[in-house]
Amino acid sequence: MTTRISELHAEICRTLGSAARIDILNALRDGEKTVGELTEALGLRQANISQHLAVLRQRRVVATRKEGTNIYYRVSNPKIIQACELMRQVLLEQLKEGEVLTKLATRKR
Amino acid sequence: MTTRISELHAEICRTLGSAARIDILNALRDGEKTVGELTEALGLRQANISQHLAVLRQRRVVATRKEGTNIYYRVSNPKIIQACELMRQVLLEQLKEGEVLTKLATRKR
DNA sequence: TAACGATATGCATATATATGAATATTATTC
DNA sequence: GAATAATATTCATATATATGCATATCGTTA
Numbered sequence: 001m002t003t004r005i006s007e008l009h010a011e012i013c014r015t016l017g018s019a020a021r022i023d024i025l026n027a028l029r030d031g032e033k034t035v036g037e038l039t040e041a042l043g044l045r046q047a048n049i050s051q052h053l054a055v056l057r058q059r060r061v062v063a064t065r066k067e068g069t070n071i072y073y074r075v076s077n078p079k080i081i082q083a084c085e086l087m088r089q090v091l092l093e094q095l096k097e098g099e100v101l102t103k104l105a106t107r108k109r
Numbered sequence: 110m111t112t113r114i115s116e117l118h119a120e121i122c123r124t125l126g127s128a129a130r131i132d133i134l135n136a137l138r139d140g141e142k143t144v145g146e147l148t149e150a151l152g153l154r155q156a157n158i159s160q161h162l163a164v165l166r167q168r169r170v171v172a173t174r175k176e177g178t179n180i181y182y183r184v185s186n187p188k189i190i191q192a193c194e195l196m197r198q199v200l201l202e203q204l205k206e207g208e209v210l211t212k213l214a215t216r217k218r
Numbered sequence: 219t220a221a222c223g224a225t226a227t228g229c230a231t232a233t234a235t236a237t238g239a240a241t242a243t244t245a246t247t248c
Numbered sequence: 249g250a251a252t253a254a255t256a257t258t259c260a261t262a263t264a265t266a267t268g269c270a271t272a273t274c275g276t277t278a
C-alpha cells in the first residue's frame with residue numbers, strides 16, 4: 001500500500017539517518033572536499049568515511065569529480081542542504097521547547 | 110567525533126526513513142486525522158499504524174490531541190512538511206535526470 | 219615496473235529496525 | 249459494571265544497517 005515514490009523518499013531519508021553522514025554533508029556545505037580532507041575533518045577512519053560516502057553516492061546525495069589520485073565530493077543538489085537546514089531548525093525548536101517544559105516542571109515541584 | 114546535535118539530526122531523519130511513515134505524514138498534510146482514519150487511508154493494519162505513530166511521537170514529529178475515544182494526530186511542526194517537500198523535489202529531479210541518462214544510453218547503443 | 223598515496227571494497231560480527239500476531243488499555247455506552 | 253470501539257503495547261522473528269579490520273584498486277612518480 002506504499003507507493004514507489006514514498007519508498008524512494010524514505011530511502012533518501014534513511015540515507016541521511018546517520019550522524020557521520022550528516023557531518024559529511026555539513027562538511028560539504030561550503031564546497032567540495034576530498035576523501036582525505038573529510039577524513040581529517042571528521043576524525044573517523046578513512047575506510048569508514050568511504051563506506052558512508054558509498055551510501056551517499058548510491059542514493060545520489062553526493063556527486064564526485066576525479067582529479068589525479070584525489071576524488072572530490074560535493075552535495076549533488078542544494079535542496080538537500082536546505083532540507084537539512086529545515087530539519088535542524090525543527091530540532092533546535094524542539095530543544096528549546098524541551099527546556100521550557102523542564103523549567104515548568106521544575107517550578108511546579 | 111559526531112556531535113550530539115548531529116546524532117539527534119540523524120535520528121529525525123531515520124524517523125522519516127520508512128515509506129509507511131512518509132505516507133502518514135503526507136496523509137496529515139492538510140490537517141489532523143484519527144488513527145482509524147489513517148489506518149483506512151493507508152490500508153495497513155491498525156497495530157502497525159500505531160507502531161509507526163509511536164515512533165513518530167517519540168521523536169516528536171507528530172503531536173496528538175485526545176477527543177473521547179479518538180486520538181487525533183497532526184504534524185508537530187510545519188517545517189517538517191517543508192523539508193519533506195524539498196526532499197521530494199530532489200527525488201523528482203533525480204528521476205528526471207535518470208530518464209535523460211537512460212535516453213542517452215539508449216541512443217548510444 | 220616497483221613503490222606509494224588516495225580511495226574503495228569484502229567480510230564477519232554486532233546492533234538496530236520492521237512486521238505480524240496476540241493482547242492490553244482506555245473511554246464510552248447500555 | 250459488562251460489552252464494545254479505538255488505540256497502544258509486547259513479544260518473537262526476520263531483515264537491514266553499522267563498524268572494524270584486512271585488503272584491493274587505481275593513478276602517480278621514481
